[in-house]
Amino acid sequence: MKAKSEAAADAAQWSRLIAAVATRQDHDAFAKLFGYFAPRMKTFMQRSGVSEARADELAQETLLAIWRKASLFDPSRGSASAWIFTVARNLRIDALRREKDLSAYEEFDVDAEFQVDESPLPDSRLAAAQAQARVRAELAKLSQEQLRAIELSFYEEKGHAEIAKTLQIPLGTAKSRLRLAMRRLSKLLGELR
Amino acid sequence: MTIQHHPSEALLTAFAAGTLDRGQHAAIATHLVSCPHCRARISLVEEVGGEALANLDPSAMSSGAYDRVKARLNELGESPEIVATSAPVEALNDVPGLPAFVRRYPVGPWKWIAPRTHLRPILLPKADGARLFLLKSSPGTTLLEHTHTGVEMTCVLAGSFSHESGRFGPGDFDLGDASVDHKVLVDLGEDCICLVAMQGNLRLKGLFGRIAQPFIHM
Numbered sequence: 120m121k122a123k124s125e126a127a128a129d130a131a132q133w134s135r136l137i138a139a140v141a142t143r144q145d146h147d148a149f150a151k152l153f154g155y156f157a158p159r160m161k162t163f164m165q166r167s168g169v170s171e172a173r174a175d176e177l178a179q180e181t182l183l184a185i186w187r188k189a190s191l192f193d194p195s196r197g198s199a200s201a202w203i204f205t206v207a208r209n210l211r212i213d214a215l216r217r218e219k220d221l222s223a224y225e226e227f228d229v230d231a232e233f234q235v236d237e238s239p240l241p242d243s244r245l246a247a248a249q250a251q252a253r254v255r256a257e258l259a260k261l262s263q264e265q266l267r268a269i270e271l272s273f274y275e276e277k278g279h280a281e282i283a284k285t286l287q288i289p290l291g292t293a294k295s296r297l298r299l300a301m302r303r304l305s306k307l308l309g310e311l312r
Numbered sequence: 313m314t315i316q317h318h319p320s321e322a323l324l325t326a327f328a329a330g331t332l333d334r335g336q337h338a339a340i341a342t343h344l345v346s347c348p349h350c351r352a353r354i355s356l357v358e359e360v361g362g363e364a365l366a367n368l369d370p371s372a373m374s375s376g377a378y379d380r381v382k383a384r385l386n387e388l389g390e391s392p393e394i395v396a397t398s399a400p401v402e403a404l405n406d407v408p409g410l411p412a413f414v415r416r417y418p419v420g421p422w423k424w425i426a427p428r429t430h431l432r433p434i435l436l437p438k439a440d441g442a443r444l445f446l447l448k449s450s451p452g453t454t455l456l457e458h459t460h461t462g463v464e465m466t467c468v469l470a471g472s473f474s475h476e477s478g479r480f481g482p483g484d485f486d487l488g489d490a491s492v493d494h495k496v497l498v499d500l501g502e503d504c505i506c507l508v509a510m511q512g513n514l515r516l517k518g519l520f521g522r523i524a525q526p527f528i529h530m
Binding site: 129144146149150153154156157158159160161162163165171172174175178179182183186196197198199200201202203204205207208209211212228231232233234235253254255258266269270272273274 | 325326328329330331337341342344345351355356358359360361362363364365366367368369370371372373374377378380381382384385411412413416
């Protein structure tokens with residue numbers, strides 16, 4: 120696992136790279152984002168139950184979406200990696216829906232389905248920044264195993280068996296680790312109430 | 313009124329992970345419209361998601377993947393495209409507390425399902441076993457006792473109701489599953505309107521339930 124300071128430096132660098140894409144359509148900045156995130160996005164997509172070739176395509180699509188939506192990234196609302204996660208998540212939802220129903224040619228506006236913040240509180244941005252700092256601090260305390268277990272919650276049930284295989288542990292162990300890790304996360308989330 | 317009843321952390325995590333069905337997603341989103349606390353918790357889960365994503369083991373991309381994407385950047389022109397937000401007719405404009413994407417879903421007509429109780433189906437694009445509807449009951453109505461074959465999520469939009477777990481007003485979220493046996497009383501004052509997401513079928517109990525049952529199937 121990365122040292123805390125290194126992770127924080129990465130986070131600041133990704134924000135700058137996204138800003139460079141948004142303001143200058145900077146290809147070098149985009150190449151760096153692609154180099155780091157596309158291969159990880161491919162892993163993320165593969166664990167969602169799609170084939171390797173499809174995961175490769177979806178990783179490309181996600182990076183393309185990052186290029187197109189870069190100007191929508193607002194660093195005061197969350198970190199660069201969290202924003203990249205939401206772009207990947209929405210694209211994955213769209214892809215899985217299309218896979219389930221090949222006859223659906225409707226345009227899904229998945230982004231709209233996550234826009235619920237119609238009455239932001241005046242202090243919500245400050246709260247977001249504080250939340251980010253808390254999450255980073257808490258995550259830094261988790262073991263690699265716990266972090267891996269938390270990852271399970273970002274995939275549908277059917278992906279869990281494959282993840283357990285990747286981690287070379289029985290599915291039951293993966294699930295109980297997930298429960299433990301989620302309990303820690305829940306405690307953290309609960310403190311925000 | 314302050315919100316008293318929130319979705320569980322597990323449900324909020326599933327929402328942020330994008331693994332809920334459309335009906336459940338809509339029910340949680342409706343709670344989020346009026347609950348800044350849960351919105352903050354969603355942001356937290358997204359931070360965790362970002363951290364998890366950034367720490368994944370990389371899988372080698374196919375050869376030429378970057379060049380293929382780069383070619384498409386040029387196709388799109390130099391300025392990154394801002395995604396246009398479409399503004400179709402909002403069928404549910406008159407209902408308070410719904411997120412915009414739910415207001416845009418097409419709806420069926422109000423249907424009588426029980427004394428002083430009406431149901432209006434919201435037509436999800438692809439139902440994948442999920443149902444979503446508005447339920448409106450007059451003040452003082454005792455809702456039919458029922459159990460569920462699946463999970464039922466309720467978010468109050470107007471008015472309020474009470475059952476064993478307390479009083480539920482606008483923004484409050486209630487979860488029922490096969491183990492819950494609801495006896496719900498609509499509070500006095502105004503009509504109670506709720507958004508309800510359901511998996512499986514309702515099982516109404518008692519003679520009246522058996523008569524009303526066919527009307528519940530949408």
